Amino acid sequence: MKDNKNSEVTTPLPREEQGDGSLASKYSPAEVEGKWYQYWLDHKLFSSKPDGREPYTIVIPPPNVTGVLHMGHVLNETIQDILVRHARMEGKNACWVPGTDHASIATEAKVVNRLAEQGIKKSDLTREEFLKHAWAWTEEHGGIILKQLRKLGCSCDWDRTGFTMDEIRSESVIKVFVDLYRKGLIYRGVRMVNWDPKALTALSDEEVVYKEEHTKLYYMKYYLADSVPNDFVAGDGNVVHKDKRGYYAVVATTRPETIMGDVAMCINPNDPKNQWLKGKKVIVPVVGRVIPVIEDEYVDIEFGTGCLKVTPAHDVNDYMLGEKYNLEAIDIFNDDATLSDRISTAQQAALAAKSVPADFVIGLDRYVGTERFACRKQIAEDMTAAGLMEKIEDYDNKIGCSERTGVPIEPKLSMQWFLKMEHLADIALSPVMNDDIQFYPAKYKNTYRHWLENIKDWCISRQLWWGHRIPAWYLPTGGFVVAENEQEALQLAREKSGDANLQLADLRQDEDALDTWFSSWLWPISLFDGIRNPGNEEINYYYPTADLVTGPDIIFFWVARMIMAGYEYEGKMPFKHVYFTGIVRDKLGRKMSKSLGNSPNPLELIEKFGADGVRMGMMLSAPAGNDILFDEVLCEQGRNFNNKIWNAFRLVKGWEVADSEQPEAARIATQWFSAKLRLAAEELADDFSKYRLSEALMTVYKLFWDEFSSWYLEMVKPAYIDGKPQPVDRTTYDATLQFFEVLLKMLHPFMPFITEELWQAIYERKAGESIMQAELHLPAPSDADRQLCADFETVKEVVTAIRAVRSQKNIAPKEKLVLEMTQPQQAAGTQFSNAIMKMANLSAINVVTEKSSGSASFLIGTTEFAVPLGNLIDLDAERKKLETELQHLEGFLTSVEKKLSNERFVQNAPAAVVEMERKKQADAQQKIASIRETLASL
């Protein structure tokens, strides 16, 4: 599985060139990306070994081994790569461990489907035969997604690639199972579980999703088996039903077919309308079984008729009632949710025990073997025909369905393995609540706490073959042993049975496999072999990992359980920070789905916009925890940005260098930009520390495009004389290259490919060197830096104002103008004057006491500027503009003065705030005065 384009390594600096030897005007990612990824691999730049540096570890949320890359992965993996590359450039020993998940139920379902296409049924195969098919499938499709991650630029240490069912991970899972069993935390027993009748396995509570459905509510007649005594009177609150057959109670249900498992009817003892039913017996319609009326406050008086049918085998709440009142549980279904022949056996027994009028009864034989929904329809029809149905109403209901197969689950009593959660929940709660482990965004702490505080035991066994087989062996004489392997099992079995001649062949291993998440929860430990080999060098070094990046949908499945396992087996948190990503939606806010066709293929996007472009598109609107409305337009923006970087590089690289003196404008520009970089680096560090990655990207984006390209480069760009470009002085050139390099480093985590390409081209590099290892340490900005940048903002305002004058008066950029100003002491007027002249194309800046007549004037701060325009000036328009501004300023002044005249404000507000208001007042007054003066002179 070799990446086609990546195999041939090319020269360090191949770039598409134009005929004349200059660089092409467009950046071409396709030529660059494969080349550099291979370079990184060839030089083992992603690989990590424990050393003296601070570790930075991320374990990948393992995608399904047979999965393919979708937009959700692109988001998730891009974030991880940004974090890893950022940490690596900070000088940390970055280790990103990739791998895949065997995804027990999902993969088994896919294999079963494929076999079905070939006409093979799973039930026709032995376990070994089936597993052979499953492994073949895994090898065929497995790892495709890992190859696709390379296209994205992910800097995983591929030598560490793990699989949740490889040898190390399998042994770890078994070891943990045995350990938890011996600690008494794992037990086996018959419980009500969620049964998936399609996958034919039990599921955990977390694997059940509720879907809204339009169904029916059936009101069925349960006739009284005994005569009705006369101790109730009509009108005393009792609601009594009677027809020609006799008295009856009405029971409302959404599942009429389950009456075959009815063993009681339950009323609320406080329900006035059902008092007459107390102590009675009723006859289950169709079935003919006579059942008692029991009383429990669990029953909601308001719902339906207040009469609840009790079917302990098929409803969790009924099961609890059954336990409480010691009722029989009649399981009416086969494993695939067709009706079992037990229903007719039970009916015969019931009819034999008690005689029931024949017209209440329908032979249940006809339903045996029918599918549950067909049966429901049929029995409703039959009851209606037999006059046993009072009425049928429309009803909206939420139905629990299997997350994986989508079919409605059946609550089913069955023998399963469970993990007690109380202790594990205990150790996992406080680290999150007190921020030892930090959630981003923090709102998920609530969700987390709620789940842990209401946790139930975890059903960990699955009636599947693709997974870790439960290490329990049953003895021929009954009972079982739990052991890490067959030898140990045999030994334990011999001890337990007292039969020293017992052979392995006498033992039968449990057929079930473990829930996939029972292996995933060990991932941050098992990847470093910390379960089998506790305290080894790797686990000591890399654990706890730094950041976990995942979706909030698996906070219970995975995140919470990793925290439990982490504390149970390492005594430490598995990760320090959890970054929850949102769901990737389309730009209309809809979930991406195959049927809507709104899910772009990431690989096609990469082809179209380049991996860097796609990564940027993804990150531009991806605040942690918010859903992402993905729009290709953002990838386009990413691609355009690449192109901008590329062209800035072309410009700088195209300069001729001379040993001339540095022009004043360039000198101040380099000073300013160097300060600007320090400020930006500080801002970036802050964004990263808060995991505000899209803001970090936006910070660099604006830094490169606006500050560097539009301001800095324009200020230092050598002029053209007689149509010929002049050379740049060496000082400026060197500074520019250094700035460029810093910018590339800042951009690298977000856009690894183009930054490597240009970093390699900007200076000569040694073989094997890479930008990804280049450290970025800028000194903290000084007060002088801050002042300089603030002053420069004023410069920009002046330049922009002059450009606005040009734009309004339609004066060509080439035409030189003169600027007049009244306050020479202003920063903007002195050290920056050369820069202003260059950026605004001025021939002079004159300090004047009185502006020329016929000039366009403007205020920056309290300094007055004017551009003499001669007869170009439109006095009316000028007056109008000034009047608008005057109005605005006067309104402003009024509000400030109102504040200042409020004694309570002056007394209560901090001195600095009051001072600020006074300054605002003075400034506004001065501005108003100068505008009035200008107006008067017009």
Added chain:
RNA sequence: GUCGGCAUAGCUCAGCUGGUUAGAGUAUCACCUUGACAUGGUGGGGGUCCUUGGUUCGAGUCCAAGUGUCGACACCA
């Protein structure tokens, strides 16, 4: 039903412990094919910060209620 998040420009979102008449990206409009880049440049327009009350000298920011919206959990058979 319980709990939680969110509501700011056409769109997507910033706005930290309250303190200049609220910002960014994008979209949009006008002008400009100059010599890195039209995948570009320059300039402009655009907001009752959901509503109502309260606290405060001062509220987009804090509190309460309401409305809308999204989510988690629990579900009445």
